[in-house]
Amino acid sequence: MVLECPRCKRPLAAADLGGTTVDACAGCGGTWLDRGELEAVAARPAAASETAASPFVETAVKYLPCPRCRQLMTRRQYERFSGVVLDYCGAHGVWADRGEIERVQAFLQAGGVERRARREEEERKLARSVERYGTDRGAGADTSHGWVDVALWVW
Numbered sequence: 816m817v818l819e820c821p822r823c824k825r826p827l828a829a830a831d832l833g834g835t836t837v838d839a840c841a842g843c844g845g846t847w848l849d850r851g852e853l854e855a856v857a858a859r860p861a862a863a864s865e866t867a868a869s870p871f872v873e874t875a876v877k878y879l880p881c882p883r884c885r886q887l888m889t890r891r892q893y894e895r896f897s898g899v900v901l902d903y904c905g906a907h908g909v910w911a912d913r914g915e916i917e918r919v920q921a922f923l924q925a926g927g928v929e930r931r932a933r934r935e936e937e938e939r940k941l942a943r944s945v946e947r948y949g950t951d952r953g954a955g956a957d958t959s960h961g962w963v964d965v966a967l968w969v970w
């Protein structure tokens with residue numbers, strides 16, 4: 816089955832990415848990674864490459880169809896704090912635009928997963944302290960503001 820690029824509809828071609836065979840688009844420079852392939856690719860150090868130097872620029876938010884099932888994919892930030900938004904199909908894999916794999920690799924190299932764990936621990940601590948604050952102060956109007964702030968930050 817020939818997969819089609821979700822952005823420019825060209826057929827994807829098999830490409831080797833540090834030992835992992837992925838499906839790449841020659842048109843827009845994006846890459847389709849089947850489930851598990853992103854983890855394999857991302858674990859490798861980022862290589863200085865042409866695609867990283869000229870990343871894909873998204874001019875408008877667009878939901879892309881999964882090349883395998885054609886369902887629209889979910890846009891999600893890799894590891895929550897990486898700043899790299901990838902398109903995920905829960906059943907099949909993930910689409911990375913040109914330059915995004917390099918950014919994921921660079922994020923992991925810089926200890927991004929540990930940073931994420933630390934931030935989440937801070938969020939939990941803050942949520943606990945707000946709970947205490949909320950109980951101490953009762954349900955007065957001045958405490959509701961704090962609740963809203965935290966709810967937005969933690970989502």
Ligand SMILES: [Zn+2]
Pocket residue numbers: 820821822823824825840841842843844845
């Ligand atoms: Zn393309």
Ligand SMILES: [Zn+2]
Pocket residue numbers: 881882883884885886904905906907908
């Ligand atoms: Zn799919």
